[in-house]
Amino acid sequence: MDAGADEITRLGAVQVSGLIRNREISCKEVVAAYLNQIDRLNPAVNAIVARVDSESLMRQAESLDCELSRGHWRGPLHGLPQAPKDVMPVKGMVTTRGSSIYAQNLGASDAIVFERMRSGGAVFVGRTNCPELSLGGNTKNSVYGTTRNAFDPKLSAGGSSGGAAVAVAMRMLPVADGTDMMGSLRTPAAFNHVYGFRPTFGCIPHGPTEDAFFQQFSVAGPMARNIPDLSMLFGVLAGQDARVPLSRNLSPDQNALESHNLGTLRIGWLGNFSGHLPVDPQVLATCGTALENLKTIGCSLDEVTPSFDYSSLWKAWLDLRSFGVAGANMALYQDKQKRKLLMEDACWEIERGMQLTGLQIYEASKVRTAWYQTLRELFNRFDFLVMPAAQVLPFDVDYDWPTRVGGRVMETYHQWLEAAIPATMAGLPALAAPAGLSTTGLPVGIQIIGAPGQDFSVLQLGHAYDKAGRYSTRLSQCLPF
Template identity: 60%
Template sequence: MPSTHFDSHAQNDIVSLDACALSRAVQARDVSCVEVMQAYLAQVGRLNPQVNAIVAMQDRDALLALAQERDAQLSRGDNLGPLHGFPQAPKDILPVADMVTTKGSPIFAGEVSQADAIVFERMRRAGAIFIGRTNSPEFGLGGHTYNPVYGTTRNAFDPSRSAGGSSGGAAVAVALHMLPFADGTDMMGSLRTPAAFNNVFGFRSSPGCVPYGPGDDVFFQQFSVAGPVARTVEDLGLLLSVQAGFDARAPLSRRSDAPSAFSSALERDMRGTRIGWLADLDGHLPMEPGVLETCVSALRHFETAGCSVEAARVDFDIERLWHAWLDLRSFTFAGVNAPLYRDETRCALLKPEAVWEIERGLRLSGEQVYDAVRERSAWYRAINALFARFDFLVMPAAQVFPFDAEMHWPSSIGQRKMDTYHRWMEAVVPATMASLPALCAPAGFGPNGLPTGLQIIGAAQTDLAVLQMGLAYDRASGYSRTRSTLLG
């Protein structure tokens, strides 16, 4: 493919490139790392004040000096990798060496990390330059990005609306071309919800695909995963090829994967592929008017790509699944954060939702936790049985459109009252509880002009296949090419 050339290297030309094209341009030295850094810093300066996606910005002169160093490395033939000179802003949840990691909590405001999380270590080694952090809700709790340290992150298509969460800063920064792509994490839809709300792609990778940690627990924790956010599936694959692969510090990470496949093997003829449409799980999931209809309309693009689409049903009590999820989530969160709760001064700084999770977790007996593990295993068997009939399962990625950014969270959907702070995002739980890879892909815009997304869910450890299906769907639909009017 011919390299990209710039007339006077206009800043808008640079930030408008997708990440794959930008990487080729940097490698070919058609654009310098300094020019890339200048362009992205200008874009951040222009748009970030409206949306508050990137926080804890680093010193401009220091960043330009690092970019200059990247150019010097290329001049010597020292190419660090596909992210050489790429501005990145790691999500403010996992640690980054010599940067503040607040987790959105005043408890950790100003706390500087001593080492990189594995995923950031890999991105840095591939040439990325960290310009700041992307904003997240406190401890990543809840699907709406606001916290008392940095404030609220606003939607890329309507700044009066929520960006989703917890990778809300990442999704908005990508949608508004303030980053070429970004990292995120996903426990309860934290990559998928903001992707749906901002018309970009968010990929929940299979546990073990991307090493998570290092941390105090390297065996039990299998809910939170790291993964990419991007404007195209090819860009997702490029970042995932850097993030993925075995690391001995994470014993459940996978040796068998060839991470380069994520950036080199996405082309696949999907004709004859069978899609199972899970819809709202037989009416179990309440939906804001217009969400389900928008998603149903998007299904035709799978048929355009040569797939067949049929209604699918999981033979399982979804309410049982939800309660098992509540127990396992609270148990995990309490295990990590109970010391904060037991410290009177720190406890006073925790948001109510964090206190609720910890208190629930501390009340659970060992037998209750094991019962929840059994339910999770039964759920996996039930949903896995569908892959005898279908190659992929599809369902909405969100139950609501982006809501008022001043709200804490939706207290009801239609006539149904939400009984927890996160019940409104229950649609993301099925994939998490089954440890299945799930791609949130744009599904178009509702009657209110706001975006939503679809989850493309694959069988266990079929991460590459899910991205291949996502690419075929995106080429047929074209939804991802709709840009925010904030871009001008």
């Protein structure tokens, strides 16, 4: 197959992987095509940083072609370019976490997800950009600068996996990894019209890290332009690892995406939680239109608001998050020279966490448990819950964060990301899926939330939803084809 760069990058990851495996296209051709795409499009959006030199990458691709010629296929990532998010370590690459403090932080080993990607034949072409310490929902930092939206470079890419979302949307990567604590996969997916999946906690081992037990919020997950591609990467990343004691075995059966009969599914529409959650009216309107696709595939739809004290849920989230952020970054704060290099919001979060008591954390955990039980009972009535993936439209990239949402003042730098909390606090699988464009032409995302461990069921519904709405066929007008 003699394919040009545009022709290769137009294809889905599953398609390219199949062509490589059947030796209809070489790893060198694929890597060259994506490098060409990066070199011509990345300067406008700054999604991929720390670009590896082409000569080294082509040698890796040639070596992978030689393996294929000997009959050795490593798996679906064999020969596919990847750019690990700049937040977890990669052997031989600098991991800055978006902070100048870590500008010379050369990795001695791979995080588990990158270990799996590398052993599966991925070619690491660089890193994807993230905010400082992956805090906040706007991808900008003092090391690599600002990542810009794939649909309008004047707007925010979201975060913290903003670089990954833009790289996928602009077809500079076939698929990408990200992480998600407070919507870090889901918000940028919504902002850039791609799919981002936060799996059930533990099914993709996150780490290894110095804390293997308390940290139960941040997870690694896949991003892609369609569900088959997303499922493919999920299958590579998922699975128990003894180094992560809370990890579990939960791998998808990709062949079941098409063959599964969904039947009549009961969908609970959470919306804005009867006004508890501030949401831009355009977001709600666009999501409302997207819900029709669920009806088209045979789902029943009912609006529901769980009975809960939402102010206590927000307070519990603040305490648990601040406690975790402080624990992970307190050493930076206590070093006066390094503290000067931290952004103001990071210092605020660390200081807040340092002031919390053990009893306050215990009380927050009780609220979290009550929320989990509330949703567990709700899943007796509904198969899935649906709500907006992001509360706002992509905003001016020069703003740090929205100060008002739906007429309500945001009291913290991350309150506008509150839509991420329901799934995160309960440890549930949540898929951010495109919902279409607003009346002003900006991407909007919807969030499909499943019961604990029902990750692949979420992807099956997401696939049927995408086929009904044909969202994965809509491209950014910034693409040259």
